[in-house]
Amino acid sequence: MTRQKVLVLYLANSALDSPVIAWAVYDGTGATRPMAGDNDDPPYRTGADALRDGWRLFQASQILPHPRGEEFDLAYLKYEFFFEQLVESVA
Amino acid sequence: MSEQPVLLDSLQMARFVARGFLRFDGVVPDEINRQFLAEVGEAAEPEPGRKVMRAFGELLGQAEIPEVAAGVPLAAAYRQGSAIRRLLDLPLVKGAIQSLVGADPVFDHHFLHVTFPPAYYEAGGGENVSQHTHQDSTVDPSKGFDLQVMYYPHKVTREMGGTRFVPGTHLRKVSEVALGRYQNIRGQQHMVCEAGTLLFLHNGLWHGGGVNHGERTRTMFKIRMNPREPQVRRWDMTTLPAEPNPRPIFYVKSPQPETVESILMTPEPWFEQDTGRLEFVNRIKLWRHLSGDPGYDADHWMSRLENPARA
Numbered sequence: 001m002t003r004q005k006v007l008v009l010y011l012a013n014s015a016l017d018s019p020v021i022a023w024a025v026y027d028g029t030g031a032t033r034p035m036a037g038d039n040d041d042p043p044y045r046t047g048a049d050a051l052r053d054g055w056r057l058f059q060a061s062q063i064l065p066h067p068r069g070e071e072f073d074l075a076y077l078k079y080e081f082f083f084e085q086l087v088e089s090v091a
Numbered sequence: 092m093s094e095q096p097v098l099l100d101s102l103q104m105a106r107f108v109a110r111g112f113l114r115f116d117g118v119v120p121d122e123i124n125r126q127f128l129a130e131v132g133e134a135a136e137p138e139p140g141r142k143v144m145r146a147f148g149e150l151l152g153q154a155e156i157p158e159v160a161a162g163v164p165l166a167a168a169y170r171q172g173s174a175i176r177r178l179l180d181l182p183l184v185k186g187a188i189q190s191l192v193g194a195d196p197v198f199d200h201h202f203l204h205v206t207f208p209p210a211y212y213e214a215g216g217g218e219n220v221s222q223h224t225h226q227d228s229t230v231d232p233s234k235g236f237d238l239q240v241m242y243y244p245h246k247v248t249r250e251m252g253g254t255r256f257v258p259g260t261h262l263r264k265v266s267e268v269a270l271g272r273y274q275n276i277r278g279q280q281h282m283v284c285e286a287g288t289l290l291f292l293h294n295g296l297w298h299g300g301g302v303n304h305g306e307r308t309r310t311m312f313k314i315r316m317n318p319r320e321p322q323v324r325r326w327d328m329t330t331l332p333a334e335p336n337p338r339p340i341f342y343v344k345s346p347q348p349e350t351v352e353s354i355l356m357t358p359e360p361w362f363e364q365d366t367g368r369l370e371f372v373n374r375i376k377l378w379r380h381l382s383g384d385p386g387y388d389a390d391h392w393m394s395r396l397e398n399p400a401r402a
Contacts, residue, residue: 008272010273010276011363012362012363012364013363013364013365018364020277021276021277021360021361021362021363022273022274022275022276022277022361023274023275024272024273024274024275025274033220034274035220035221035274035302036221036222036223036224036255036271036273036274036275036299037221037224037252037255037274037275037279037281037299037301037302038221038274038275038302039275040275040279042275042277071369072369072372072373072376073264074262074263074264074366074369074370074373075263075264075265076263076265076269076270077270077273077363078363078366079363
């Protein structure tokens with residue numbers, strides 16, 4: 001049966017070929033159990049490197065204007081890209 | 092009678108403002124570490140069918156750590172002679188607290204964080220995983236900050252996990268574990284340390300407990316405290332230069348000396364290319380607040396943005 005693996009990359013700017021600054025992996029096959037703090041080295045140098053390795057991009061964050069008066073406020077990471085792989089899995 | 096507090100100097104304060112933490116390795120004497128661990132006691136051995144949370148609950152119940160009402164003076168929270176009272180009276184600890192939240196802070200809460208090794212999960216079930224990254228304790232738009240002191244009474248190896256934290260994240264206004272999706276962030280650190288190590292954290296700093304793959308429980312004691320008075324000019328002001336140190340920016344040919352400005356303008360590996368500049372702006376704003384100097388600037392960021400000629 002087919003299961004989904006998800007890779008989330010946070011990049012240094014809105015370009016897909018900019019460097020990875022943060023990342024997460026979720027494995028629907030159950031073969032691995034990624035978790036917070038499990039790796040200090042990014043899986044790819046850039047988002048484009050993930051594409052070249054077979055990951056399919058299915059969502060990218062929007063580039064939004066800065067509300068007046070809140071131009072300096074920072075919260076969550078801005079440049080979020082969701083990728084998937086569909087993997088054959090043994091039940 | 093306790094010794095005089097050793098206040099932080101201006102470079103240490105700048106590091107706290109820029110990175111949201113100060114780390115002091117092995118500064119708590121072994122005698123206090125041993126006393127604290129004796130006051131906490133040992134967790135019961137793993138037992139088939141007994142859940143980890145039950146073992147944890149029993150440990151919390153037996154530990155000689157007082158229940159303390161939120162809002163009392165920190166000075167009244169721990170009995171004289173207890174390990175934590177002795178720790179708080181160390182000149183370095185007293186001085187760091189005084190520098191960051193004043194000499195008479197308010198006790199907010201404390202907690203005994205214990206992570207259990209795999210044997211407890213094998214016996215009692217449940218999944219042995221790390222804690223999601225979060226900040227404490229809710230979205231916080233205030234100018235100042237609360238201080239969290241994390242105390243590591245025994246040696247922590249990488250295999251035991253350690254507290255994970257991300258330097259420089261403290262000025263982002265996020266809501267607790269809303270950022271749990273970020274599993275790993277470039278520049279994250281893990282508290283692998285000797286016994287008696289202390290970590291002083293800005294309450295906004297992103298952090299989480301690491302998974303314990305070791306042989307023994309890992310113990311960390313955290314105390315949160317609030318300032319009672321504005322956090323203005325509380326550190327060793329004799330170390331603050333009379334004037335900021337203007338320096339060349341962007342086109343720089345030679346190494347720059349370490350100054351308050353160089354520390355405030357040092358990026359973190361996870362900085363986004365555009366918002367990294369806003370991090371610098373927010374560090375300057377926090378330095379203005381703490382130094383009581385509303386006109387302070389570093390590397391011309393605020394002078395450019397606040398130029399009255401183009402208002």
